[in-house]
Structures are given as structure tokens and as C-alpha cells.
Amino acid sequence: MKQGGNILFSGVGGQGILLASELTAYAQLEAGFDVKKSEVHGMAQRGGSVVAHLKYGERVYSPLIEPGTADIQVAFEELEAARYLLYLHKDSAVVVNTQKILPPAVATGKASYPDNILDELKSRGINVVALDAFAIAREIGELRTANVVMVGAMSNFLSVSPQIFLDVIDQRVKKQFCEVNKKAFQAGRDIVYS
Amino acid sequence: MTLKSKESLWLSGNEAIALGAWEAGVQVASGYPGTPSTEIMENLSKYDGVYTEWAPNEKVGLEVAIGASFAGVRALATMKHVGLNVAADPLFTASYTGGRGGLVVVTADDPEMHSSQNEQDNRNYAFAAKLPMLEPSDPAEAREMLARAFEISERFDTPVLFRTTTRIAHVKGVVEQGDRDATAGASIEKMPGKFVMLPGPARVRRAEIEKRMRSLRELAENLEENRVEEGTRTRGFITAGTSYNYVKEAFPDAAVLKLGMIWPLPEQKIRDFAGTVDELIVVEELDPFLETHIKAMGIPCRGKDLIPAQGELNSFIVRKSIDPDTVGQLFEPLDLPMRPPNMCAGCPHRGLFYGLSRMKDVFVSGDIGCYTLAFLPPLSAMDSCVCMGASITIAHGMAKALGKEGEGKIVAVLGDSTFMHSGITGLVNSVYNNSYSTVIILDNRITAMTGHQHNPASGYTIKGEPANAINFEELCRAVGVKQVVVVNPHDIDATRRVLKEEIARPETSVIISRAPCVLLPEEVRRKKPVYMTNTDNCTGCMACIRLGCPAINWNPITPEEAVARGYKEKQKGYSMITEEQCNGCGQCACLCKFDAIAGKEEN
Numbered sequence: 001m002k003q004g005g006n007i008l009f010s011g012v013g014g015q016g017i018l019l020a021s022e023l024t025a026y027a028q029l030e031a032g033f034d035v036k037k038s039e040v041h042g043m044a045q046r047g048g049s050v051v052a053h054l055k056y057g058e059r060v061y062s063p064l065i066e067p068g069t070a071d072i073q074v075a076f077e078e079l080e081a082a083r084y085l086l087y088l089h090k091d092s093a094v095v096v097n098t099q100k101i102l103p104p105a106v107a108t109g110k111a112s113y114p115d116n117i118l119d120e121l122k123s124r125g126i127n128v129v130a131l132d133a134f135a136i137a138r139e140i141g142e143l144r145t146a147n148v149v150m151v152g153a154m155s156n157f158l159s160v161s162p163q164i165f166l167d168v169i170d171q172r173v174k175k176q177f178c179e180v181n182k183k184a185f186q187a188g189r190d191i192v193y194s
Numbered sequence: 195m196t197l198k199s200k201e202s203l204w205l206s207g208n209e210a211i212a213l214g215a216w217e218a219g220v221q222v223a224s225g226y227p228g229t230p231s232t233e234i235m236e237n238l239s240k241y242d243g244v245y246t247e248w249a250p251n252e253k254v255g256l257e258v259a260i261g262a263s264f265a266g267v268r269a270l271a272t273m274k275h276v277g278l279n280v281a282a283d284p285l286f287t288a289s290y291t292g293g294r295g296g297l298v299v300v301t302a303d304d305p306e307m308h309s310s311q312n313e314q315d316n317r318n319y320a321f322a323a324k325l326p327m328l329e330p331s332d333p334a335e336a337r338e339m340l341a342r343a344f345e346i347s348e349r350f351d352t353p354v355l356f357r358t359t360t361r362i363a364h365v366k367g368v369v370e371q372g373d374r375d376a377t378a379g380a381s382i383e384k385m386p387g388k389f390v391m392l393p394g395p396a397r398v399r400r401a402e403i404e405k406r407m408r409s410l411r412e413l414a415e416n417l418e419e420n421r422v423e424e425g426t427r428t429r430g431f432i433t434a435g436t437s438y439n440y441v442k443e444a445f446p447d448a449a450v451l452k453l454g455m456i457w458p459l460p461e462q463k464i465r466d467f468a469g470t471v472d473e474l475i476v477v478e479e480l481d482p483f484l485e486t487h488i489k490a491m492g493i494p495c496r497g498k499d500l501i502p503a504q505g506e507l508n509s510f511i512v513r514k515s516i517d518p519d520t521v522g523q524l525f526e527p528l529d530l531p532m533r534p535p536n537m538c539a540g541c542p543h544r545g546l547f548y549g550l551s552r553m554k555d556v557f558v559s560g561d562i563g564c565y566t567l568a569f570l571p572p573l574s575a576m577d578s579c580v581c582m583g584a585s586i587t588i589a590h591g592m593a594k595a596l597g598k599e600g601e602g603k604i605v606a607v608l609g610d611s612t613f614m615h616s617g618i619t620g621l622v623n624s625v626y627n628n629s630y631s632t633v634i635i636l637d638n639r640i641t642a643m644t645g646h647q648h649n650p651a652s653g654y655t656i657k658g659e660p661a662n663a664i665n666f667e668e669l670c671r672a673v674g675v676k677q678v679v680v681v682n683p684h685d686i687d688a689t690r691r692v693l694k695e696e697i698a699r700p701e702t703s704v705i706i707s708r709a710p711c712v713l714l715p716e717e718v719r720r721k722k723p724v725y726m727t728n729t730d731n732c733t734g735c736m737a738c739i740r741l742g743c744p745a746i747n748w749n750p751i752t753p754e755e756a757v758a759r760g761y762k763e764k765q766k767g768y769s770m771i772t773e774e775q776c777n778g779c780g781q782c783a784c785l786c787k788f789d790a791i792a793g794k795e796e797n
Contacts, residue, residue, distance in 0.1 A: 013535065025366065029204060036332070037366045040308045041229055041645070046564060047744050048535030061439040063332070063365040064508045068524045079533065085525045102747050103533040108572050108739050109748035109767060111531045120528060 004033065004057020006065040007154070010084050011076025012101050013050050016147030020074065021052040023151050026168045028056040031160045038063035049080055074154045076133075076147065077101050082117045090125035095154045095192075097133040097146065129153060129192055136187050142177075145184035152188025162189055205369045207362040210333035211272075211300060212237035214340030218296070219375040220244055220270045222262030224255035226615065227644040228274030229309035230363035231302035235272050236647070239656045243377065248647055248656045251582070251615040252277035256284045256299060260353075263293030264389060265380040268344050275303040275316045276581065280616065282319070285353070287391050289323045290399040292351035294385075295378055296344035300356045302363050305479045306506040311562065311581065313504070315480035320355050320457035321487075324403050326410050327355040327457040328419070329435045333367040339454060341375075342419065350406050350413075357456070359479065361436040361506065411458045419454025422467055429516075430471025432464065432484060432495070436507075437477045443509035444516070456484065461491050468493045475500065475516065479507050537567050539745035540722075540777025542709035543636055544573070545683035548741055548781065549690040550605070551575040556697060557592060557600075561585035561608035561617075564643045565636055572742045576607070583608065583616030589631035590624045602698045604631045611641035611649040614664070618673070624702045625674040632697045633675075633704045635666055636683075638711040646714065670704045677703035684709055686784035712777045722778030723793035725771055730760065731790035732768040738782040738791060745775035746782060 009021045018039070025035045033056040040050065053065045067086045075081030075096040088094070096118065105111035114120075121128050131153055133146040140149075148169070155165055162185070169181050205213065211234045215223065223246045225235040239246040249255035252273040262269035273281060278301045285299065301319070304310040320327035328343050330336040336358065343354040387395045414420055425448045433441045434453040441450060451467045453459070468474045476485040476497035485497030500515045501507065514521045537544050547568035550558050560566055560576035561584065569576040578588055589606035596604070608617050613635050621633060641647040648654040653663035670678045677699060681692045689707070696703045710717050739748050750767040757763050771782070771791070783791045 012533065025204065029368070034368060035204070035366075038361055039364055040360065041232075041364055046535035046538065046567065047533075049533040060367075061442040062509050063361055063367070063436070063439065064506075066443070066508060066510045068510070068522060079530055082528050083530055083533075085527055088525060103531045104536055104570070104572075104742060104744075105531045107744065107747045108742065109736070109750060110571075112750075114528075114530065117528075124525060 002033065002058060003159070004055070004060070005071045005158075006069050007054040008065055008070040008073045008084055008087050009052040009054065009076075010073060010080040011050060012080060013047050015076040016144070017050055017052055017076060020147040020151050021054055023148070023165065023168055023172060024154070025054055026172055027160050027165045030164045030168060033057060034060045036060045036063040049083055051084060072154060072157050074150050076150060078117050079103065079113070082120060085121075088126055091127070093127040093129065093157050094121055095129045095131070095150060095157075097150055098130050099132070099134055131188070131191050133188070136191065137184060140180060140183050140187060142180045142184070145181055148181045148184040149188035152185040152190075153192050155185070155189055156192045162186075201370055201372075203369050203371055204366055205333050206233060206364060206366045207330070207333040207336045207358055208233035208364070209237050210337040210369045211340060211356075211358070212241070213369065213371060214337035215270050215298070216241045216244060217337070217372055217374050218341045218344040219268050219377040220344070221267040221295075221377055221380070222259060223247075223270040223272070224249045224258040225272035226250070226252045226255055226277055227641050227647040228277050228302070229644055230304055230358070230360045231272050231274045231277070231300060232644045232647065233363070234300060235656065238270070243374070246656050248649060250650050252281040253284060256281040256288070259297055259299070260284060260288050260291075260293065263295045263297040265294070266383065267295040267378050267380050269295055269297050270300065271298075272300040273302070274310065275301055275314055276310065276312065277301070278316055278319055280582070285319070286323045288353045289325050289403060290391055290396055291389050293347070293353070294383065296347035297353040298340065298343045298347060298356050299353055300358065303357060303359045303480075305359055308360055311579065313480060315483060316355075316357055317456055317483040318481065324407060325353055325355050325457070326350070326455060327357055328454060329357045329456050330362055330454070331435055331438045331452070332362065333365060334369045335454070336362060337369050339419065346413070350410055352406055357435070359436055407458055411461065414455055414458055414460035415463050417455055417460070420460050420463060421452055421454075423450045423452060425449035427471045429473050429475060430467060431475050431477055432467070432488065433477040434484065435479065437479055437512075440507050440509040440512045441477050444513035453484070459484070459487055464488055464491065465493060468495070477501055477507070477512055480504070534570055535567060536570070536742065536744050537564060538712055538777065539743050539775050540712040540779040542638055542683045542707065542711070542779070543568065544741055544743065545686055545689055545779070545781045546607075546634065546636060546707045547573045547575040548686060549693045550607070551740070552690065553693065553697070556603050556605055559585045559589035559592065559604070559606045561606075561612050562643075563609035563612055563636070565607065565609060570742070572740050582612055583620055586617050586620030586624060586631070586633055589633070590620065590627070590629045593629050593631045594627075601630055601700060605634060605697050606631055607634045607636065609642070610635060610637045610639070610651045610666070613666070614650050618669070621670065621675070621702070621704070622673045629702045630700045631702060632699065633702065635704060635706050637666060637706050637708040640711050640714060642711045642713070646711070666706050675702055675704050677701070678706065679703070680706045680708055682709055683707045684779045684781055686781055712779070723780065724773050724776050724778055725780060725783055725791055725793050726773055727769055727771045728790050728792060729768050729770065731788050733788050733790070734761070734765040734767050735788070736769070737785045737787070738769050741781055741785065743782060745772050745777070746770070747772065
């Protein structure tokens with residue numbers, strides 16, 4: 001039986017989490033897994049903390065990752081890497097974009113942004129891979145590909161071949177953006193071990 | 195299930211319901227947007243051979259579907275859970291009439307209140323309205339069960355309730371697709387004994403309902419959607435909907451009676467199953483609906499003594515509730531600043547609510563929409579929010595209770611789509627009964643909260659075809675409002691002036707706060723200035739910070755840093771606009787008295 005897994009995507013509404021989780025899901029489907037994904041629409045999307053659960057395996061029942069069982073978390077923002085700690089375990093890998101988006105209480109001077117988030121995760125044994133996805137996306141020449149850079153970095157932790165991801169980008173992304181997104185995926189993939 | 199077959203798709207529950215309805219030959223569908231139901235109608239509107247529409251509210255939507263059924267075609271009405279409260283009036287009597295074409299009513303419940311004002315359990319409507327209800331466990335089942343729902347509706351001459359929850363509606367999974375059934379031809383057929391619910395015919399139909407429920411109970415015993423999955427018998431589970439998934443993950447080896455039709459219940463099947471297990475546990479989200487009715491059959495079972503009755507479940511909660519010793523330690527959550535949702539940068543609502551936030555003794559009777567977020571600090575400019583349209587009527591009720599005391603202190607605020615939904619009758623009441631409450635209509639030209647659906651005031655249909663756009667000024671004058679003022683909420687000073695004048699007016703007056711949602715495609719494309727901070731001029735007065743705009747950040751500084759930056763030593767910080775996030779509304783520039791914020795033209 002093929003080994004399944006749980007991937008949690010977290011970030012701030014509007015960061016492109018939807019596309020990132022869709023590409024990952026389609027790659028797992030191409031690899032022959034059953035895949036379920038759960039997300040929340042509506043009010044939560046207005047700049048709030050958002051999370052998407054992705055589960056793949058031989059047969060997936062629950063669309064929700066059980067607390068303590070996320071193998072990988074893809075966090076698009078630092079605070080949002082720590083908010084869903086409940087879902088992680090000591091062998092989880094967290095791929096985190098080092099961007100900081102100030103939550104309202106911080107932006108209005110009522111609270112401060114914690115400065116030791118990644119250390120907090122590391123101190124629990126969690127494998128933290130931090131990257132500046134925006135800087136990488138800027139180098140590629142398209143800021144909006146930061147989410148696909150994140151998918152590339154995360155793909156190192158999956159058994160699915162990178163070629164499947166590149167094929168999925170070809171199938172699922174608008175023609176004129178395919179090349180730049182494939183570049184973004186590759187750049188993200190390369191960053192982890194460079 | 196995997197995507198290997200050519201016939202399979204990967205769809206959300208809502209996409210699967212649209213596909214299932216289309217395959218079942220649905221010809222007329224009407225609904226009002228509401229999370230988590232909205233995407234059903236959005237997707238169905240893309241299919242050929244089915245008429246779709248956005249109704250102004252759920253009652254209208256359901257009545258349209260009833261009409262289509264009376265004309266002999268398959269019809270669908272969609273709504274969120276609280277929408278069924280609005281549509282309850284036609285629902286209860288449609289149970290008496292039945293129809294001609296199949297009629298399916300989708301209610302999308304929202305346990306955990308991800309995007310709702312309550313988490314009512316709409317399974318109770320099936321019991322109360324004496325209607326069959328189906329509940330799928332995932333997108334694939336949702337599509338399949340739509341066909342079953344229409345079949346039951348026509349075979350038993352009854353509307354069928356179809357319940358989903360957020361974890362069906364907004365879950366994506368592998369779904370098979372099939373061909374479309376043949377559709378029926380519409381016709382006029384007069385059936386007054388069935389369609390005219392005066393007391394005489396209604397009493398006859400009432401007896402029919404009892405016969406129908408007996409037949410449906412028989413159906414339930416043999417329906418393949420109500421199935422026993424074999425397993426160990428020390429514990430047996432009865433479950434339905436998304437809870438089934440959690441049981442399968444928490445107790446994969448146990449015997450399960452999975453109910454696809456959750457009303458009426460298959461009593462004999464439940465009794466037989468209960469007889470073969472040592473302990474019977476009912477796992478369901480929210481109310482003890484199945485449990486109560488199973489206990490009423492005299493069948494002992496456990497349920498809400500173990501499983502929480504509020505919020506969503508998951509496999510962890512189910513396992514922990516039943517076998518607390520088998521769950522491992524989890525990481526303790528960190529104490530982090532919250533990140534609630536916020537109105538967007540450049541949102542026109544912000545300017546209006548900023549004005550209200552400066553009127554501390556005014557009670558703001560709010561409503562349902564993006565603008566409800568004005569409740570949050572720093573604006574903190576909403577004092578109540580109950581249900582769609584209630585802003586106007588609650589304001590009126592408060593005004594009547596307060597009398598002279600409340601004059602100049604009561605204001606109702608609601609969005610354009612909410613006003614269409616159920617605000618108009620409240621306004622009629624306020625004028626008719628001589629209220630002094632002020633009504634503010636936030637006209638951003640779209641139903642924004644649920645993701646930009648058209649409405650009777652937006653000028654387009656669900657398919658994007660041009661339609662009549664209701665003129666709010668004319669409508670308000672027509673119901674008798676003498677004073678109707680239009681204001682641009684981005685103009686902070688003018689807005690505050692108008693608020694002051696109109697709230698003080700001793701009669702019902704209407705302020706239309708008009709500016710388009712910044713997320714509308716034409717607004718995104720429009721060239722706008724970008725505002726930037728000249729931090730040298732910033733005195734740290736925080737006037738702009740009080741807008742709560744996500745593009746403006748406060749940067750705290752020490753006295754030394756203040757001096758080094760050329761500020762007064764006591765200046766505690768300075769404001770900074772993130773230019774990439776600025777949507778160019780200019781509200782902050784209106785507020786800055788120190789020339790620290792200025793616009794530059796964007797290329």
C-alpha cells in the first residue's frame with residue numbers, strides 16, 4: 001500500500017494558498033492517490049488567518065487533518081506557521097515563508113509581533129525550512145509566483161516526482177503563466193538543499 | 195477513489211451538487227448566496243439546459259422552485275442554514291402540496307460558525323416539516339444522492355431536504371460523472387385540491403403526509419444509502435454526514451450503520467443493528483438528532499454524553515471522547531496575536547464606520563455582510579447584529595422603547611444586498627410607524643461577503659447578462675422616506691457631516707453610502723493613486739491608525755530612536771503605508787493633519 005500523508009497550508013487570506021494547495025492535490029492525484037482537501041470560504045478570507053487541509057492516501061475518509069498528525073506544514077507567513085502548532089508533531093516539517101504580515105493588534109500598536117517564532121518551532125524538534133519566497137519570486141520576475149516557490153520547496157518532502165508537479169502546472173495554470181510558474185517551482189525546490 | 199478513470203473529476207461538494215442536479219435533469223434553480231452554499235448556484239449557472247437565478251432572498255428562491263415543480267419540471271433551491279429560516283414559510287406548506295416535478299431544497303449548515311451568526315442544526319427542519327432529508331458524507335456521495343433526492347421527491351410527492359455542512363460543501367474529492375437524465379416538458383395542470391392550501395384541501399393533504407411518512411419509513415429500511423458496514427461488534431456506531439468520516443478514521447475496525455437518509459429513520463434496521471452490538475454509540479455533529487429519535491424508539495444508546503454538542507467534530511475529538519486513553523499528547527498552542535478577518539485596504543465601508551466610530555453615544559444597529567467586521571477594533575462601530583435585515587427593525591424597536599431619550603442616537607446600517615433581502619419591509623415599517631431612526635445603506639454595487647454575486651441592484655443576472663438595477667433613492671422615496679442623501683464614504687469629512695445631520699433628524703431618513711467594492715474587477719483595473727507616508731512629517735498622532743486599514747502599520751520607537759529621527763522625544767512611533775497593499779481610497783490622507791500622507795499617481 002502506498003504511504004499517504006497530511007499537508008497543512010496556512011497563511012493570510014489573499015496569499016495564494018488556494019492555488020498552492022490545488023497544485024499539490026493534483027500532483028498527488030496524478031501519482032495515483034485518493035485526495036481530499038478542506039478549506040473555509042466566506043468571512044475568514046478577508047485578510048484573516050486561513051488554513052487548508054490536504055490529505056492523500058489509498059482511501060481518504062476525513063477531510064480534516066487530525067491534530068498531531070500533519071507531516072508537512074506550508075506556512076505562507078511566520079505567525080501563521082506557529083498558529084496551528086496543535087496539528088504538528090515532533091517529526092513534522094514546516095516550510096515557512098519569512099514574510100511578516102502584521103495582524104491588526106500589532107499594526108495598530110496594541111501588541112507586538114513575536115520575534116522568536118521559528119526558534120519556538122525548532123525547540124520542539126520540528127524541522128523548519130525558512131525561505132524568503134518573495135525575494136525568490138522577485139528574482140524570477142513575477143511576485144505572484146511566491147506561492148508556487150513554496151510548493152517547490154515543499155515538494156522536497158514528498159515522494160511525488162517534480163516532473164509530475166511541472167506537468168500539473170502545464171495543465172492547471174493559464175498558458176501565459178506556465179513558464180514563470182515552472183521556474184518558480186524549480187527555484188523553490190532548489191532552495192531547500194542549496 | 196483516484197483520478198485514474200477518465201470519467202472522474204476532482205470537485206468540491208458544491209461543484210458536485212451542481213453536477214448531480216444537472217445530471218438529474220434539473221431545469222429551474224433559484225437561491226440566495228450564503229456560505230457555505232454559494233458555489234452550487236454559481237456552478238449550476240454554467241451548465242446548459244437549466245435556468246438559474248439569484249433570488250433577493252431564500253423565501254423567494256424556494257417559492258420560485260415550488261412554482262417550477264408545479265409546472266412539472268425538476269427544481270432546486272439552495273441556501274445556507276439560516277436561509278431556511280427565511281424560507282421556512284413556503285417549506286412547511288410545500289410539504290402539504292408536494293409538487294409535480296421533483297423539488298430538492300439544499301440547506302448548507304455551518305457547524306463551528308466559520309462564516310455564520312449561529313450553528314443551528316437544520317436536521318430539525320426535516321422532523322418539524324415532515325419531510326425526508328438526505329445527507330451525504332463527501333462530494334462523491336453528494337453528486338450521487340442528488341439523483342436519489344429527485345427520485346424520492348417524485349415517487350413520494352414530497353419536497354426533499356438535502357443537508358450539507360461546511361466539510362462537505364467546501365471539501366474537494368474525487369467525483370464520478372455521468373450523463374444527464376431526460377428532462378420533462380413543462381405544462382400547466384390545475385390541481386386545486388393539491389395546490390390551494392385553504393383549510394379544506396389542507397386537511398386532506400395533511401392526511402396524505404401521514405401516509406407519505408409511513409411509505410418513506412418503509413423506503414428507509416431498504417434504501418442502499420442506509421447501509422451496515424461490517425466490523426467488530428463490541429462497539430457499533432450509527433452516524434451520518436461528515437461524522438461518518440471521523441468514525442471511520444477513529445475506529446476503522448468497528449461495525450457502522452451509516453445513514454444517508456437521516457429522516458425518517460429506518461427503525462427496524464436500527465433495532466437489528468443495535469441487537470448485534472454490545473454498545474451502541476451515535477456520533478453526530480451539533481444536536482442529538484439521531485440519538486433523540488433512536489432513544490424514542492426505546493433503543494438504548496450513547497451519544498451526547500460522550501460527543502460534544504457544539505462545534506465541528508474531527509477524528510481526534512471522536513476518538514478522545516470515546517477512548518480518552520488512546521490519544522497522545524499534542525503541542526500546547528502558543529500565545530499569539532489573533533488575526534481576525536478585516537475589511538480590505540480601500541474598502542468603502544471603512545470611511546462610513548470611521549464616522550460612526552467617532553459618535554460614541556450613537557447605537558449602531560448592524561447587519562450581515564463584510565461590514566459586520568466594523569465590530570472589531572479599532573473601529574468598534576457596531577453594537578448589534580442578529581440576522582439579515584434586522585438592523586432597521588431593531589433600530590426602530592429601540593427608538594420606540596427609548597422615545598425622546600433615544601433621539602439622535604439610533605442608526606441602522608446594512609448592505610445593498612441585505613437591504614434587498616429583507617431590509618425593505620423594515621424600512622416600510624419605520625416610515626409607516628413614524629420612527630426617527632436613521633437607515634444607512636452601504637451600496638458597494640455587489641454582494642461582496644460571499645464573493646461577488648449579483649443582486650437586484652447590481653444590474654446583472656447570475657449569468658452576467660444585463661438586468662434592471664434598482665434605484666435605491668427612488669425606492670426609498672416611494673415607501674415614504676422624505677430625506678434621502680447620497681454620500682461618498684471615502685470623503686471622510688462630508689460623510690461625518692451627513693451622519694451628524696441625518697442621525698439628528700427626528701424622522702426616518704436614509705443615507706446611501708455609495709462607492710464600489712475595491713475587489714470588483716473593474717475597480718482592480720481602474721487607475722488609482724497610491725498613498726505613501728512622508729515619515730518625516732508624521733507626529734505619531736495615530737489618526738490614520740484608527741481607520742484599521744491593513745495597508746497602514748504602526749511602528750513603535752524608543753525615545754532615542756525618536757530623537758535620532760528628528761521627532762520629539764515623547765513621540766511613541768510613526769505610521770507607515772505598505773504601498774503594495776494600498777488601494778488608493780485616500781481616507782487616511784483625509785485624516786492626516788500634518789501632510790504626512792500624500793497620493794502619487796500610479797502608472
